[in-house]
Amino acid sequence: MTATLNPTRTIAELKELRALTGDENGAQRVAWTDTWARARAWMREKLAELPVEVETDEAGNVWATLRGASERALLIGGHIDSVPNGGWLDGCLNVLAGLEVLRRIATEGTPPVTVRLVDWADEEGARFGRSLFGSSAFSGNLEPEELAELRDRAGTSLPDALAAHGVDLRQAKLAGRQAAGAAAYLELHIEQGPVLEGLGLPLGVVIGTFGVERHAITFTGQAAHAGSTPMDRRRDAFAAAAKLGLEIRAIARRHGGVCTVGSCVTKPGIVTAVVGECTITLDQRHMEAAALAAMLREAQEASARFAEEEGCGVAWEPIWKIRPIPFHPELIALGEAAIREVCGSAHRLPSGPLHDAAEVARAGIPTVMLFVQSLRGISHNRIEDTLEEHLALSVQALDRLASATIDWICSRPQFAARGPTAPRASG
Amino acid sequence: MTATLNPTRTIAELKELRALTGDENGAQRVAWTDTWARARAWMREKLAELPVEVETDEAGNVWATLRGASERALLIGGHIDSVPNGGWLDGCLNVLAGLEVLRRIATEGTPPVTVRLVDWADEEGARFGRSLFGSSAFSGNLEPEELAELRDRAGTSLPDALAAHGVDLRQAKLAGRQAAGAAAYLELHIEQGPVLEGLGLPLGVVIGTFGVERHAITFTGQAAHAGSTPMDRRRDAFAAAAKLGLEIRAIARRHGGVCTVGSCVTKPGIVTAVVGECTITLDQRHMEAAALAAMLREAQEASARFAEEEGCGVAWEPIWKIRPIPFHPELIALGEAAIREVCGSAHRLPSGPLHDAAEVARAGIPTVMLFVQSLRGISHNRIEDTLEEHLALSVQALDRLASATIDWICSRPQFAARGPTAPRASG
Numbered sequence: 001m002t003a004t005l006n007p008t009r010t011i012a013e014l015k016e017l018r019a020l021t022g023d024e025n026g027a028q029r030v031a032w033t034d035t036w037a038r039a040r041a042w043m044r045e046k047l048a049e050l051p052v053e054v055e056t057d058e059a060g061n062v063w064a065t066l067r068g069a070s071e072r073a074l075l076i077g078g079h080i081d082s083v084p085n086g087g088w089l090d091g092c093l094n095v096l097a098g099l100e101v102l103r104r105i106a107t108e109g110t111p112p113v114t115v116r117l118v119d120w121a122d123e124e125g126a127r128f129g130r131s132l133f134g135s136s137a138f139s140g141n142l143e144p145e146e147l148a149e150l151r152d153r154a155g156t157s158l159p160d161a162l163a164a165h166g167v168d169l170r171q172a173k174l175a176g177r178q179a180a181g182a183a184a185y186l187e188l189h190i191e192q193g194p195v196l197e198g199l200g201l202p203l204g205v206v207i208g209t210f211g212v213e214r215h216a217i218t219f220t221g222q223a224a225h226a227g228s229t230p231m232d233r234r235r236d237a238f239a240a241a242a243k244l245g246l247e248i249r250a251i252a253r254r255h256g257g258v259c260t261v262g263s264c265v266t267k268p269g270i271v272t273a274v275v276g277e278c279t280i281t282l283d284q285r286h287m288e289a290a291a292l293a294a295m296l297r298e299a300q301e302a303s304a305r306f307a308e309e310e311g312c313g314v315a316w317e318p319i320w321k322i323r324p325i326p327f328h329p330e331l332i333a334l335g336e337a338a339i340r341e342v343c344g345s346a347h348r349l350p351s352g353p354l355h356d357a358a359e360v361a362r363a364g365i366p367t368v369m370l371f372v373q374s375l376r377g378i379s380h381n382r383i384e385d386t387l388e389e390h391l392a393l394s395v396q397a398l399d400r401l402a403s404a405t406i407d408w409i410c411s412r413p414q415f416a417a418r419g420p421t422a423p424r425a426s427g
Numbered sequence: 428m429t430a431t432l433n434p435t436r437t438i439a440e441l442k443e444l445r446a447l448t449g450d451e452n453g454a455q456r457v458a459w460t461d462t463w464a465r466a467r468a469w470m471r472e473k474l475a476e477l478p479v480e481v482e483t484d485e486a487g488n489v490w491a492t493l494r495g496a497s498e499r500a501l502l503i504g505g506h507i508d509s510v511p512n513g514g515w516l517d518g519c520l521n522v523l524a525g526l527e528v529l530r531r532i533a534t535e536g537t538p539p540v541t542v543r544l545v546d547w548a549d550e551e552g553a554r555f556g557r558s559l560f561g562s563s564a565f566s567g568n569l570e571p572e573e574l575a576e577l578r579d580r581a582g583t584s585l586p587d588a589l590a591a592h593g594v595d596l597r598q599a600k601l602a603g604r605q606a607a608g609a610a611a612y613l614e615l616h617i618e619q620g621p622v623l624e625g626l627g628l629p630l631g632v633v634i635g636t637f638g639v640e641r642h643a644i645t646f647t648g649q650a651a652h653a654g655s656t657p658m659d660r661r662r663d664a665f666a667a668a669a670k671l672g673l674e675i676r677a678i679a680r681r682h683g684g685v686c687t688v689g690s691c692v693t694k695p696g697i698v699t700a701v702v703g704e705c706t707i708t709l710d711q712r713h714m715e716a717a718a719l720a721a722m723l724r725e726a727q728e729a730s731a732r733f734a735e736e737e738g739c740g741v742a743w744e745p746i747w748k749i750r751p752i753p754f755h756p757e758l759i760a761l762g763e764a765a766i767r768e769v770c771g772s773a774h775r776l777p778s779g780p781l782h783d784a785a786e787v788a789r790a791g792i793p794t795v796m797l798f799v800q801s802l803r804g805i806s807h808n809r810i811e812d813t814l815e816e817h818l819a820l821s822v823q824a825l826d827r828l829a830s831a832t833i834d835w836i837c838s839r840p841q842f843a844a845r846g847p848t849a850p851r852a853s854g
Contacts, residue, residue, distance in 0.1 A: 193655025210654055214698055226687035226710045227637055227779020228620025229804060231679050238688050239676065242669035249666065252658050260653035261665050263696040264705075271641055271689045271708040271746060278691075281698040283653045319698060352654020377656060 005104045007395035011388055013096045017042065017080075018088045026382030027082035029092070031122035031133070032161040039080045039092075043119065046099055050106050052117075059137035059175035060121030060167040065114060066106055072414075073114040074405055075185040075365070076101060076398070077135075077356055079123035086124075087190075087384020089391075093372070094188040095119050097395045101402050113409050114181065115402070120356045121167070128158045135359035137172040138179060144169045176363075183409040184331060185367040187357040188398045190386055194377030195349055202390040203397055204347040205335035206369035209358040210257070210285035211292045211324035217244065217303055221312040223268055223276025235311035238266055238275035243306040244299070248282060251298045257286035258352065259295060287324050287350040325358045331368035334408060338400035339370065343393050370397055432531045434822035438815055440523050444469065444507075445515045453809030454509035456519070458549035458560070459588040466507045466519075470546065473526055477533050479544075486564035486602035487548030487594040492541060493533055499841075500541040501832055502612040502792070503528060503825070504562075504783055506550035513551075514617075514811025516818075520799070521615040522546050524822045528829050540836050541608065542829070547783045548594070555585045562786035564599040565606060571596045603790075610836040611758060612787040612794040615825045617813055621804030622776055629817040630824055631774040632762035633796035636785040637684075637712035638719045638751035644671065644730055648739040650695055650703030662738035665693055665702035670733040671726070672707060678725045684713035685779065686722060714751050714777040752785045758795035761835060765827035766797065770820050797824055 021029045021039045029036045040062060047054050052064040065073075078094025098117040105111050120138075125131030128150040136142040147169060150158040159169045191197075196204050221235035241264060248259035260283045267277040282299060286292035300316065307314035332348065339346035351358075351369065361367040372394035375385045386394075448456045448466045456463045467489060474481050479491040492500075505521030525544040532538050547565075552558030555577040563569040575596060577585040586596045618624075623631050648662035668691060675686035687710045694704040709726060713719035727743065734741035759775065766773035778785075778796065788794040799821035802812045813821075 191655065192652055193657070194660045195655075195657060198660065212654070224621075224804065225619055225779060225806065226685065226689060227639070227712050227781075228618065228622075228806075229685070229779070230620070230622060231676060231685055233621045233625065233804070238672055238691060242672040245665055245669040246673075249658060258654065258656070258658060260699075260701055262653060262693070262698045262700050262702060264665060264691045264693045264702075266689070266691045269690045271710050272687075273689050274687055275689060275691075283698050285654050352656070353652060354654075377651065377660065379652065379655075 004107045005100060005396065005399050007100065007392035010096050010100045010395045011391050013046070014088060014092065017092055017096070022088065025085040027086040027088055028084060029080060029082040030084055030126050031081035031124065032127055032165055036081050037165065040119065043080060043095065050102060052102065052106070056166070057175040057178050058167070059134045059172040060162065060165060061134040061138065061175055061178070062119040063178060064102065064117040066102055066111065066116070068111040068114040070113045071181045072183045072409055073116050073181045074402065074409060075116050075118055075182050075360070076402065077118040077120055077185060077187050077360070079120045079356060081122055081124055083124050083126045083380050085382055087379055087381060089190045089384060089386055090192070090379055091123055093190060093391070093394070097188050097398050100395055101399045104399060105402070111406060113183065113406050123356055127152045127161065132354060132356060132359050134175065135356035137175040139359040139363035140173065140176050141359060141362060142173060144172055179363055179365065182365045183412070184405045185357060185360040185365050186398065186401055186405060187355060188370045188372065188394055189355060190379060190384070191371040191374045192353055192377070192379035193374065196347065196371060196373040197375065197377060199347055201345060201347050202343050202373050202393045203339045204349045204371045205332055205339060206327060206351045206371055207332055207348050208287055208324060208326035209351045209354050210287055211289055212320065212322050213284045213292060213296045214319040214321060215282050216279055216317045216319055217282055218277060218279040218315050218317070219307055219312045220277050221275065221310060224274040226272045226274060229274055234274050236274050237278035237310070237312050240306045240310040240312045240314070241278040241280050244303050245280060247302045248299055251295050251302070255286060255291045255295050257284060257291060257295055259284045259299070281319065285352055289324055292324065322354070325361050327357070327361060327368045328366035330408065331366050331405065334404045335368045335370055335401050338397045338404060341400055342397045370394065370401065431534045432527060432823065432826050434527065434819035437523050437527045437822045438818050440473070441515060441519065444519055444523070449515065452512040454513040454515055455511060456507060456509040457511055457553050458508035458551065459554055459592055463508050464592065467546065470507060470522065477529060479529065479533070483593070484602040484605050485595070486561045486599040487589065487592060488561040488565065488602055488605070489546040490605060491529065491544040493529055493538065493543070495538040495541040497540045498608045499610045499836055500543050500608045501829065501836060502543050502545060502609050502787070503829065504545040504547055504612060504614050504787070506547045506783060508549055508551055510551050510553045510807050512809055514806055514808060516617045516811060516813055517619070517806055518550055520617060520818070520821070524615050524825050527822055528826045531826060532829070538833060540610065540833050550783055554579045554588065559781060559783060559786050561602065562783035564602040566786040566790035567600065567603050568786060568789060569600060571599055606790055606792065609792045610839070610841070611832045612784060612792050613825065613828055613832060614782060614784040615797045615799065615821055616782060617806060617811070618798040618801045619780055619804070619806035620801065623774065623798060623800040624802065624804060626774055628772060628774050629770050629800050629820045630766045631776045631798045632759055632766060633754060633778045633798055634759055634775050635714055635751060635753035636778045636781050637714055638716055639747065639749050640711045640719060640723045641746040641748060642709050643706055643744045643746055644709055645704060645706040645742050645744070646734055646739045647704050648702065648737060651701040653699045653701060656701055661701050663701050664705035664739050667733045667737040667739045667741070668705040668707045671730050674729045675709060675726055678722050678729070682713060682718045682722050684711060684718060684722055686711045686726070708746070712779055716751055719751065749781070752788050754784070754788060754795045755793035757835065758793050758832065761831045762795045762797055762828050765824045765831060768827055769824045797821065797828065
């Protein structure tokens with residue numbers, strides 16, 4: 001154990017942040033709001049006690065840089081923003097765990113590589129519907145013109161909201177310059193699912209983020225009078241949708257992925273009429289691209305079969321998709337080892353939700369995440385919680401992983417080729 | 428065949444009414460509107476050529492009375508009001524077919540019983556959501572205080588809209604006085620379903636109106652992240668609802684009734700979340716009270732079973748119910764015989780939709796309906812249609828049935844006990 005690492009302090013700081021930026025309904029640190037700015041100002045006060053340079057990039061990401069012997073950099077990232085009425089850990093756990101790791105490293109003098117803590121701007125996309133804002137600007141996957149027209153519920157445009165926080169949307173992609181020297185990226189996050197709790201494990205290492213296929217599927221039958229239309233004369237769009245809603249579960253199990261019908265809308269949608277049109281959403285996720293494609297194909301085939309059985313038409317409309325993003329195999333092994341050191345046993349699992357880590361990995365930077373157990377698997381809700389003993393273990397595991405990753409960066413051929421540069425004055 | 432009955436005239440008058448009160452979107456004779464009043468004024472012009480007394484009762488029903496040798500009365504009824512963008516036949520077919528029958532009877536001198544044509548007010552309930560207004564005032568099943576607060580989309584209250592057409596809601600139930608002397612009620616209507624078309628038959632006799640059980644059923648599971656929640660850890664409310672939506676079809680077939688899920692609402696209803704709460708509506712109909720009760724019980728049992736399978740709760744909330752209303756067996760036989768005379772073969776079928784006839788039957792007046800084939804079973808739509816040859820047959824069948832029913836009234840013990848009264852002057 002490192003003498004100066006103090007996970008108890010991290011838990012105290014999480015509670016301090018909760019008191020400062022939450023209310024009886026949960027966390028209120030929605031990006032591009034005053035409460036979010038207050039959280040970040042509070043974070044800057046914490047960072048001011050460390051020998052780090054703090055800057056905000058063109059996308060609004062805040063970087064705290066502890067200069068090392070080399071400009072090659074270890075990045076540790078999280079997001080202090082939350083959804084409205086959110087939980088006390090989602091995102092900010094890693095900002096504060098990273099702060100504690102940075103403190104520990106700083107007390108030991110100049111590290112062999114540069115260490116940077118990043119607070120990504122607007123991971124949640126809660127106000128404008130565009131998640132991963134800051135990290136996708138960093139990775140180059142943000143298209144400013146697509147976002148320029150977005151408005152929040154009050155009618156405020158995204159560019160205006162950003163400008164109020166000093167961010168010019170048109171310049172946001174210049175944040176990509178922060179990737180210079182980045183050699184590895186680490187992110188600790190609550191699981192937001194029930195897997196680790198089900199296994200009785202505090203921590204797991206994340207092998208990557210699921211590929212996602214998201215579609216709206218519309219079955220078109222014939223609206224008809226519920227009283228005058230015999231059962232065998234119906235073209236019931238809801239029946240076709242119901243069959244597909246059940247079939248996708250078998251498809252998911254067959255391939256080891258997840259499939260979800262999250263929304264069902266019926267038209268005319270009145271008690272006295274057979275459903276003439278039924279639109280459901282389908283979200284499919286898998287860690288393997290081939291398996292994801294197979295799940296999609298099987299769902300499409302099943303929808304055509306059920307449409308025919310019910311005398312309906314069926315049409316698919318794509319909503320969104322992303323390929324699976326695997327994390328770095330050597331960092332996964334390091335993450336697993338760090339967890340084993342701290343709590344005996346580890347588990348490898350994919351991430352269902354996307355995270356900033358996925359964008360960093362898409363930028364070609366070796367990446368891995370650690371998950372800490374979520375109680376009841378619940379997140380994006382004020383009852384989101386994790387045992388304090390597990391939070392403490394997670395800070396320790398991140399710290400171990402940071403040390404191992406610094407060693408790993410130093411051992412890499414790119415590093416050896418360049419050689420460490422002269423140490424700079426820090427602070 | 429009766430020499431003076433002219434079904435071709437009825438078809439011409441239906442087209443005349445369509446031209447007067449419809450537009451490119453269909454019929455616009457919504458009750459308590461100017462267009463409806465125009466339709467009724469047009470009808471009064473037609474009636475003015477006959478030796479009948481015309482009066483409007485306290486519920487806005489218009490009665491045309493051809494005095495007979497007895498005050499015992501044969502009633503023939505329909506409704507000239509339509510839904511917005513409605514069809515050209517729904518309701519007004521019988522008003523105009525009844526007009527033609529009245530003409531034929533009137534040309535033959537004073538009938539042995541009084542014959543009355545009634546145009547019920549606001550059968551559709553399209554503006555205020557309360558159907559069968561005039562006929563339920565007549566039958567005593569209207570509760571004025573329950574309607575006093577109803578408003579249309581523009582915010583106009585039902586009492587104000589009625590007052591603009593000379594109807595005082597508080598007095599509406601005095602329309603029940605019109606039942607004095609009523610000995611039988613006949614109503615011809617388009618089927619609004621696909622049964623007769625499927626059988627290749629122009630006409631059928633209606634055995635009664637279905638009993639209806641209408642409920643909202645809410646399954647409560649757990650909203651959860653679509654990416655992070657493994658399939659075997661879900662409590663998916665949509666899955667439970669989908670199972671019930673399919674099971675009610677087996678229940679309906681087992682009992683020979685109809686069951687419909689007309690609406691499905693999902694919460695949170697977003698593409699990225701397992702459905703935490705799903706509410707569906709269930710409409711069940713059957714001609715037999717015991718079978719209807721069994722269908723309800725089996726659906727309730729199935730919902731509990733599916734809820735348990737999916738780890739959900741389930742709650743039922745009643746929306747509306749009505750018992751089956753059987754029509755009069757002797758009048759059903761007369762209706763069947765009239766159809767056979769006119770077109771060779773007949774079919775007995777229940778009515779899925781309610782009609783004014785159901786209210787008249789509830790008032791204890793012997794009642795029967797005739798259905799004429801609807802093309803594609805479609806109604807409440809501008810494409811609602813019936814072959815003109817079938818319309819002509821339907822007017823003939825109603826006429827035959829009217830004659831047979833007059834004979835039947837004269838043969839009944841009540842009639843013999845009272846004896847015919849002296850003929851009155853008509854016109």
